[in-house]
Amino acid sequence: MDPADKEKTGFVTKRGLFQFRCMPFGLCNAGACFERLMECVLAASIKHFHHYVYGTSFLVRTDHGALRWLLNFKNPESQTAPIVRVLSSYNFEIQHRAGRQHGNADGLSRRPCTQCTHCTRQETKESNAEEDPSCYLRAVKTAKLDSKIREEIEIESTEQGANWMQSKTTEEILAAQQQDDTIAVILKLKLENQPKPKWEDISFESKQVKTYWAQWDRLKVINGLLYREWVSNVHGNVQQLILPLCLHDQVLKMLHDDPVAGHFGIHRTLARVSSRFYWAGYKETIEIWCKCCEICSARKGPTRLPRGPMKQYLVGAPLERVAIDILGPLPETKNKKKYVLVKTDYFSRWAESYPMPDQEAETVTRIFVSEYIARFALLRQVHTDQGRQFESDLFRSLCQTFKMDKTRTTALHPKVTAWWKG
Numbered sequence: 001m002d003p004a005d006k007e008k009t010g011f012v013t014k015r016g017l018f019q020f021r022c023m024p025f026g027l028c029n030a031g032a033c034f035e036r037l038m039e040c041v042l043a044a045s046i047k048h049f050h051h052y053v054y055g056t057s058f059l060v061r062t063d064h065g066a067l068r069w070l071l072n073f074k075n076p077e078s079q080t081a082p083i084v085r086v087l088s089s090y091n092f093e094i095q096h097r098a099g100r101q102h103g104n105a106d107g108l109s110r111r112p113c114t115q116c117t118h119c120t121r122q123e124t125k126e127s128n129a130e131e132d133p134s135c136y137l138r139a140v141k142t143a144k145l146d147s148k149i150r151e152e153i154e155i156e157s158t159e160q161g162a163n164w165m166q167s168k169t170t171e172e173i174l175a176a177q178q179q180d181d182t183i184a185v186i187l188k189l190k191l192e193n194q195p196k197p198k199w200e201d202i203s204f205e206s207k208q209v210k211t212y213w214a215q216w217d218r219l220k221v222i223n224g225l226l227y228r229e230w231v232s233n234v235h236g237n238v239q240q241l242i243l244p245l246c247l248h249d250q251v252l253k254m255l256h257d258d259p260v261a262g263h264f265g266i267h268r269t270l271a272r273v274s275s276r277f278y279w280a281g282y283k284e285t286i287e288i289w290c291k292c293c294e295i296c297s298a299r300k301g302p303t304r305l306p307r308g309p310m311k312q313y314l315v316g317a318p319l320e321r322v323a324i325d326i327l328g329p330l331p332e333t334k335n336k337k338k339y340v341l342v343k344t345d346y347f348s349r350w351a352e353s354y355p356m357p358d359q360e361a362e363t364v365t366r367i368f369v370s371e372y373i374a375r376f377a378l379l380r381q382v383h384t385d386q387g388r389q390f391e392s393d394l395f396r397s398l399c400q401t402f403k404m405d406k407t408r409t410t411a412l413h414p415k416v417t418a419w420w421k422g
Contacts, residue, residue, distance in 0.1 A: 043083045046090055057091045063098060164254055165241070165276065173241070174224050180244035182208040182280065187226045190219060208280035212242075228278045240278035251277055252289050263299070266290045310410070313346070321346040321381040324368070324390070326359050341367055346383075361392035369398070381405040 009020040042060065046053060177183045185205065189197065196216045202209060212219060219242070220229050226242040243251060255261055255272045264272075270286050279285075290296060315321045323346065328339035337355035341364060344351040354367050373379070382399060384390035386408050399406040 040083065043086045046092070047086065053090060053092070055091075057093075060092050060094045061097050062094065063096070164251065170223055170225060173244075173247075176244040176246055177226055177242065180246070182206060182212070183226060183242055183244055185209055186212045186219060186242075187221070190221045190226060191224075211280040238275075240274070241276060243277045243279045243282075245279075248279065248285060252286070256289065257293065257295075263293065263296050265296075315346045318345055318347045318350075319377055319379055321383060322372075322379050323383045324364075325385060326356075326364070326387065326389070327353075328359070343368075343372055359387075359389055361389040361394045364389045365394055365398055373402070378402050379404050381407060383407045383409070385409045386411055 006019045006021070010017055042062075046060075177187055186209065197213065202213050205213075215228065218228050218230055220227050220239075222239065228240040228242055230238055230240075251273065252269075256263060256269045261272075266287050269290055270283060273282060273286060313321070323344045325342050326339055327342055330338050330340065332338040333355070335355070336357050339356040339359050341354045341356055342351065343353075352372070354371050356363050356367060379402075382404050384406075389395065390408070396406060398404075
C-alpha cells in the first residue's frame with residue numbers, strides 16, 4: 001500500500017488510532033477488508049459475553065448492513081468459515097439500523113474530536129464542525145473538559161536537563177529555533193500574533209509543521225522562545241521547550257549517553273526528555289537513538305537468539321536417514337483404516353506405506369518397530385515433523401533405546417518435506 005494512503009484506512013478504538021500497513025490489492029479491496037474486520041469484531045464480542053448470552057436468544061443491532069448476510073452463506077470458506085462456526089452455537093438475530101439512528105452506540109464509543117495529535121486530516125474536522133452534531137448523537141452525560149487538553153506522560157526530572165537549560169542563553173536557543181526550517185514557520189506566526197492558519201495554507205508544508213499546527217493552542221511564546229504547554233493531572237502545568245533539530249544530539253547524549261545518565265531504556269529516556277523538551281516525532285527519535293546505542297547493545301545483547309543458516313542434508317548410504325510422516329484422514333476402509341504411515345529413505349528414495357486405524361503414538365511406534373525396523377535394520381537417524389505422536393515420550397524413548405538420532409522439520413516450512421510428501 002502507498003504510505004500516503006494509510007491514513008485513509010484509519011479507525012479509532014479505545015486503545016487508540018490504528019491504520020492498515022498492508023492491504024491486498026490496495027484500497028480497491030478496502031471494502032472486503034473492512035467486512036472481514038467487522039465479522040471478527042462481532043465474533044470476538046459475542047465470545048467475550050459468552051457466559052451471559054449462551055443458551056439465550058438475543059439481538060445484535062449494528063449500522064453495518066453487510067453483517068446481516070453473514071449467516072446466509074451456503075458454503076462458507078477461507079476466513080469466513082471459522083467465524084460462522086463460532087457464531088453458529090449462539091441463538092441471535094442481526095438487525096440493521098441506519099448510522100444516524102445509531103446514536104446510542106456512537107455516543108458511548110466516540111467523543112467529540114477536539115484539538116488532538118491523532119489526526120492530520122484537519123480540513124475534514126473543520127468542515128464537519130459547521131454542522132450541528134445534535135442530529136447524529138443522542139444526549140449523553142459527559143464530564144466537563146478544561147480548555148486545555150489533559151494527557152498523562154511519565155515524567156522524570158533530572159538535574160542534567162536543568163543544567164543544560166542554564167548553560168544555554170536565550171539568544172542561542174532563539175537563533176537555533178529561527179534557523180530550523182520547521183520551527184521557524186510556527187515561531188514567525190506566533191510572534192506576529194497571527195490566528196491559526198487554515199488547512200489550505202499549510203497543506204503543502206512538511207509533516208512536522210502539520211504536527212505543530214495541530215497543537216496550535218498548546219504552543220506559547222515565552223521570553224521569545226517557542227514552548228509547548230500542556231496540563232497533567234499529576235504534575236500540573238508542564239512547559240516543554242520546542243527543541244531545534246541541531247540540538248537533538250546534544251540533549252540525547254546528555255540524558256542517555258552520559259555516564260551519569262546511566263544508559264536507561266526507551267521509556268526512562270522518554271520520560272527524561274519529556275520533562276523539559278519536545279519536538280515533532282520525538283518518540284521515534286528516542287527509540288532509534290536507544291536501539292542504535294553501542295553500549296546498550298553490547299550490554300543487553302540481541303532480543304532474538306541467532307540461528308544458523310538452513311542447508312541441505314546429504315547422506316551416503318541406505319537407511320542412514322529415514323523420513324516418516326502421516327497421511328490422512330482418508331475415507332475409512334472396510335478394515336477401519338483411515339490413516340497411512342509413510343516412510344522414505346533419503347539415499348535410495350525407497351518409500352513404503354502402512355495403513356493405520358488412528359495416529360496415536362502407540363500405533364505409530366508399534367508399526368515402526370514391527371513393520372520397518374524388524375524387516376530392515378536399525379536406522380542411524382529418523383526425521384519427522386513436529387506431530388505430537390513423533391514428539392511423544394514413547395517415540396523419543398524408542399529412539400534412545402535403539403540409539404537412533406531423532407531430528408524434526410522446521411515449523412511452518414513445507415519446503416523441508418516437499419520431496420518425500422509428494
